[in-house]
Amino acid sequence: MRKVLKIVLLLTIFILAVSFVIYESSFKIQEIDGLANSFLGEDERKLSQLTLEQKIGQLFIIGFEGKVLNSEIENLIKELHPGGVLLLKRNIKDEEQLKELISSLQKIALEDTGLPLFIAVDQEGGLISRIEWIEKTSQSEIEAIDQAYLVGQNRGKELGELGINLNLAPLLDITKATDFIFERSFQKDSKTTGDLAKALIQGQKEAGIFVAVKHFPGYGDIPFNPEEKLAALEKIPEISQFQKTTEAFPEMIMASNVIYEELDENLPFSFSEKGIQFLKNNIKGNYLIISDDLSQNSLLAAFSLREIVTLPIRAGVDILIFSGWRVSVTEGVFALREAVENGEISEKRINQSVLKIIKLKQNLIE
DSSP: OHHHHHHHHHHHHHHHHHHHHHHHHHHHHHHHHHHHHHTSOHHHHHHHHSOHHHHHHHTEEEOOOOSSOOHHHHHHHHHHOOSEEEEOGGGOSOHHHHHHHHHHHHHHHHHHHSOOOEEEEOEEETTEESOTTSOOOOGGGOOSHHHHHHHHHHHHHHHHHHTOOEEOOOBOOOOOTTSTTGGGSOOSOHHHHHHHHHHHHHHHHHTTOEEEEEEETOOTTOOSOTTTSOOEESSOOOOHHHHHHGGGOOSEEEEOOOEETTTOSSSOGGGOHHHHHHHHHHSOSSOEEEEOOSOOHHHHTTSOHHHHHHHHHHHTOOBEEEOOSSSOHHHHHHHHHHHHHTTSSOHHHHHHHHHHHHHHHGGGOO
C-alpha cells in the first residue's frame, strides 16, 4: 500500500513539475512575442493581425449592385474583406442616400478588419461624372492653372462631404480627335496637360481626397473602346505629363490594359513585369499602382480569370479594380485566394502591397 502511495505521490509531483515547465515556457513565449511586437511599427502590427484572406481582400476595390445596404452587400464585405468599393451610377441616387450607404459600408469594414475602405469614384468631370449634382467641369474646359486648382478643390470638398476618399481622376492620356477617349481628356499637349493636372490634383488633395492619375502610359491612338477589344500599340505614348504630376504627390497611378509592343508583345501593360518596371523606373515617388477595371471583355476574351487576377500582382500592381460588370467580384477574389493557397503567389508578395495600403489608410483613421 505504501508503495502504491509513493508511486502516486511521485506521479503527482512529476505532473506538477511538467505543468510548471509548460506554463513557464508559454509565459516566456508570450514575453518574446510581446517584445517582438514592441519593435514593430503600427502598420506592421496591423498587418500581422490580418488573416491571409483579409490581406488578399485588401488588394481589391470592388463594385456591387444596389443603392442601400442589404444583407447581400453586408455578406459580400464580410466574406471578401475588400480594401475598397467602386461607386458607379447604379449605386447613386441622391446625397442623403449616398452618405448613408457609404457610412454603412465603412462601419461593416471597420468591424471586419479594423481598416476603413477606399471609397472610390470616377469623377472626371464632363462625360464621366458619376455624381451629377457636384462639381463636374470637363477636363477639356479647364484652360488655366488657377482654374484647375479651384475645380479640384471644389470637387474634392464635395466628394469629401459625401464620404468619398478616392477619386480616380484626372485622366492624363494625350489624345487626338479620333481617339475613343478624346472627349474625356484635357485635349492639350503634354506640357499643358501636366501643368493643369498637377494643379487639379493639388486642389483635390487640399480637400483631403486621395488621387489616382490614369491611364499610364496612355490610351491615346486607340479609336475603339479598349474595354471591349484588346488594344495593341507599337510604341509607348508620351509620359512627361505623368512625371510632372508627381510634383503634386498623387497617391496612386492607374495602369492601362493595353499591349505596348515596344515593351511587351504579349501582355497588357498592367499584366507585364516589364511594363510595371517601366512605370517604376520613369515615375519616381511613393505611390500605389492600381489597375484599370479587370472585369473587361477585352481581357476575358484573351486570358483566364486566374491570369487576370494573378498576372498584375506578379508584375507589381498593388490594387486590383474589379467592377463585377461581366464576372462576379466573388469569383475574382476567390481566384486570387486559390493562387496564393497553391503557392503561385507568395504571402510575402501579398504582404508587400498590403503594408503599403495600410500605411495610406492610416491617413483615413481619425
